[in-house]
Amino acid sequence: MTQRFDAIIVGAGQAGPALAGRLTAAGRKVAVVERHLFGGTCVNTGCTPTKTMVASAQAAHLARRGEDFGFSAGNVAVDLARVKARKDGVVSNSRRGIEGWLGGMDGCTVFRGHARFTSPTTISVGEQLLEAPQIFLNVGGRAAFPPMPGLDKVEVLTNTGILGLDVLPRHLVVVGGSYIGLEFGQMFRRFGCEVTIVEKGSRLIGREDEDVSKAVEGILLNEGIKLRLDAECIHFAPHPDGIAVGVDCTSGEREVIGSHVLLAVGRRPNTDDLGLEAAGVAVDPRGYIIVDDQLRTNVPGIWALGDCNGRGAFTHTAYNDFEIVAANLLDDDPRRVSDRTECYALYIDPPLGRVGMSEKAVRASGRKALIGMRPMTRVSRAIEKGDTQGFIKILVDAKTQQFLGASILGVGGDEVVHGILDLIYAKAPASVLQRSVPIHPNVSELLPTVVGELKPLE
Incomplete structure (x- = not known):
């Protein structure tokens, strides 16, 4: 039996719940489908947990600098299990808040399971079939695993897996010198770990100006983080002491041995298992859903919001996607993606x-x-x-x-x-x-x- 709604929202990340709130307030009957954790990347594996842990790392760092401020904190040792417990508490409170909001929202029905298109207007969730003239995709993204020699022979961490650690790594090797890698690298260095950051490019955060990159490099070097830049031909192999990360740099050893390796070399959208072909929704070569300036896909009645559309990779851009869609559909206010400043x-x-x-x-x-x-x-x-x-x-x-x-x-x-x-x-x-x-x-x-x-x- 097909259940009919005015709108279906797939994914309960930053854009989905807010859009459900606006649509139900306008009298629409809405279905929200979530297959895993409410709150999406930001709440569960992104902003909320990482910035909570960054705060713990900063506190430890300042305590060690006590002499600079006129006091002594003695030996500062980080208990990662307690740091993790604090982080988990903040995350669970936020997640429960979103889940409770949706669960108590008049006009909203929550379905737990994996959504797949069966046509441009219908979606299956397990044995259930949902139909609506308007479908909004807010499915987010995940860590990318590019083809790198030996990667299939070792166990590496991603931004998700590293959040589950409760014992400090002896030596964390971070592969990727951009935003995620640098934040985790400094964080774990401040927790007391040896840290090496391996970057294929000639400098960190290559999208930034050179003076910014150099200044950031200086900040990390000042804290004892080792940098391996110009790291061509990165490869992996098991090692008695953990994982060997092979690099072909212009200087330094050709191999870095880490007890743990964090792979932070980009993200990919969660679009490969939605059955988009059944709806005729177009994606680009990287799998991102192609949208116009008002976040409409090539199929009338289907929109894509958040990380899966390739028009932004941040919580604030995902939430702004909701604002754009709501303004156009409900407020007769023609807002556009191109109006926002990066x-x-x-x-x-x-x-x-x-x-x-x-x-x-x-x-x-x-x-x-x-x-x-x-x-x-x-x-x-x-x-x-x-x-x-x-x-x-x-x-x-x-x-x-x-x-x-x-x-x-x-x-x-x-x-x-x-x-x-x-x-x-x-x-x-x-x-x-x-x-x-x-x-x-x-x-x-x-x-x-x-x-x-x-x-x-x-």
């Missing part, structure tokens, strides 16, 4: 906040621009906190005087950068920020000064 953070400590265009992207655009920079060594708040690593960099269009982007690496950088983001959305000229009067002492109070020192980007 923004994200790298949660090492100190963090990197990024909005808009990088310096490299501005140069590639050929436009005339202005640039302002200030090292954190000249920021009072950073000096007072005992962490002067990093810098502030702001880019402004020379003609319009509107902000193009910013990179803020340093104390509070992940929060401070939102001041620039807000002004980008407001299309406000740089003079607005320059004439503002921020609170002292804060990192944000330096932004007007940086703007006042803008120079042509040459």
Whole structure:
């Protein structure tokens, strides 16, 4: 027997529950299908658990630096089982909140199981068949396993598996020098592990400007993390002491022996087992569902939101996908994906906040621009906190005087950068920020000064 609904939402990540709330409030009968854990990547294996553990790592790091602040904490030893228990508690509370919200939502029926298309308007969940004129896919993504020699002969960790550890690794080898790898690398170094980061490229976080990459490398090296860059021909093999990671670098040993290996070399969408071919939904060569500027697929009545559409890989972009869909369907408000400005953070400590265009992207655009920079060594708040690593960099269009982007690496950088983001959305000229009067002492109070020192980007 087919059960009929006004809408079916597949996946209870960041976009799904919020969309269910809006649709049911509008009088729609909604089915939500979730095959695993409510809350998606963010709540279960992404933002919530990792930032909880980052906080534990930062506390341990500061305790070890007690002498710098006038006290002694003695020998600081991390009990990973207790760190894990704290993380698990935060995650379970968040997950239960989402599950309870959906379970008590009037007009919403929750189905647990694996959803597969049987036609453009019908989905099977086990023995049950659901039908609706509107279907929204919010199925997220998972760690990618690219073909690498020997990978099938060893057991490696992903961002999910490493969260389950309750005993500290002796030596964690992180393969991948981007956001996930760097956050876990610094975290476990601060927990007391030996850490080596292996990166195929010539520098870490290759999408960032070179000065950002170099500054991040310095932060990690200062904490005793070993870096192996230009690591071509990465391969794996079992070893009596764990796992041998073979690298062909321009310098250093050709093999790194780790007790544990974290593979952090990218993500892939959870679209390969949805039966998309039965609905005729088009995907790109990497498996991401192709959507237009309003997140509609090529099949009328089917939308894709969140990580599975390749239009963003963050919790905030997934939630904004919900806002775009809801605005277009329910509010007669034609919002578009292309209206949003790229923004994200790298949660090492100190963090990197990024909005808009990088310096490299501005140069590639050929436009005339202005640039302002200030090292954190000249920021009072950073000096007072005992962490002067990093810098502030702001880019402004020379003609319009509107902000193009910013990179803020340093104390509070992940929060401070939102001041620039807000002004980008407001299309406000740089003079607005320059004439503002921020609170002292804060990192944000330096932004007007940086703007006042803008120079042509040459």
